[in-house]
Amino acid sequence: MGNFTAKWNQFTEAFIEQNGYEKVIEGLQNTVIIAVLGLLIGILIGIIIATVRVVPKYNWIPRILNGVCSVYVGFFRGTPVVVQLLLFYYVLLPVLGYHMTGVQVSILVFGLNSGAYISEMVRGGILSVDAGQMEAGRAVGLSFATTMRKIVIPQAIKNILPTLGNEFIALIKETSVVSFVGAADLYVAFNYIGSNSYEFMVPYLVMALIYIVLVMLISLGIKIMERSLRKSDRRN
Numbered sequence: 001m002g003n004f005t006a007k008w009n010q011f012t013e014a015f016i017e018q019n020g021y022e023k024v025i026e027g028l029q030n031t032v033i034i035a036v037l038g039l040l041i042g043i044l045i046g047i048i049i050a051t052v053r054v055v056p057k058y059n060w061i062p063r064i065l066n067g068v069c070s071v072y073v074g075f076f077r078g079t080p081v082v083v084q085l086l087l088f089y090y091v092l093l094p095v096l097g098y099h100m101t102g103v104q105v106s107i108l109v110f111g112l113n114s115g116a117y118i119s120e121m122v123r124g125g126i127l128s129v130d131a132g133q134m135e136a137g138r139a140v141g142l143s144f145a146t147t148m149r150k151i152v153i154p155q156a157i158k159n160i161l162p163t164l165g166n167e168f169i170a171l172i173k174e175t176s177v178v179s180f181v182g183a184a185d186l187y188v189a190f191n192y193i194g195s196n197s198y199e200f201m202v203p204y205l206v207m208a209l210i211y212i213v214l215v216m217l218i219s220l221g222i223k224i225m226e227r228s229l230r231k232s233d234r235r236n
Contacts, residue, residue: 014197027189035171042114049119076116102183125156165222
C-alpha cells in the first residue's frame with residue numbers, strides 16, 4: 001500500500017504541480033473531437049455508399065459507382081487504421097501538396113475509415129426496411145432519391161442505432177493510435193505525465209479509467225435514445 005501511495009503522490013505532483021492536467025484536458029478534447037467528427041463524416045459517407053450499393057443497376061453509371069464504392073470499402077476495411085494514418089500523413093498529403101495537422105488528418109482518416117464500416121451497417125438497415133415503404137413512396141409520386149431520403153434512410157438509421165453506438169465506442173478507443181501522426185490524445189497526455197513522474201502505472205490506470213467512463217457515457221446515451229425512439233413508436 002505504501003508503494004502505491006508513493007506512486008500516487010508522484011502522479012498527483014506531475015498532474016497538478018507540473019501542469020499535466022492541461023495535457024489531459026487537451027488530449028481528452030482531441031479524443032472526443034476526432035471521434036465525434038469522424039463518426040459524423042462516417043455516417044454521411046456511409047449513407048452515400050449504402051445508397052449507391054442498393055440502387056438498381058440498370059445502366060453503366062450505377063455499376064461504375066458501385067465498383068468504386070467496393071474498392072473504397074475493401075481498402076478501408078482491409079487495412080489497419082494506423083497504416084491509413086501513416087499513408088495519409090506521410091505519403092498521400094505530401095504528394096498532393098496539402099498540409100494538415102495531426103488532429104485534422106486523424107479526423108479525415110477516422111471519418112473515411114468509419115464510412116466504410118457504416119456503409120455496410122446502413123445497407124443492412126435499408127434492406128431491413130419493408131419493401132412496401134419504397135413502393136408506397138413511389139406510388140404517391142416521390143422519386144427514388146426522395147423516397148430513400150425521406151422514408152427509407154430515416155427508418156434504416158433508427159434500426160441500426162445500437163450498431164452506430166458501437167461504432168462510436170470503437171472510434172473513441174481507436175483514437176489511442178493518433179499519436180503516430182503527432183496528434184495529442186489521452187495516450188500522449190498520460191505518457192507525458194508518466195515521463196515527468198518517472199512512474200507509469202498510475203497514469204496508465206487513470207487513462208484506462210477515463211476510457212471506461214467515456215464508453216459508459218456513450219452506452220448510456222444510446223440507451224436513452226433507444227428508449228425515446230421506442231416511446232415514439234408506441235405513440236404512433
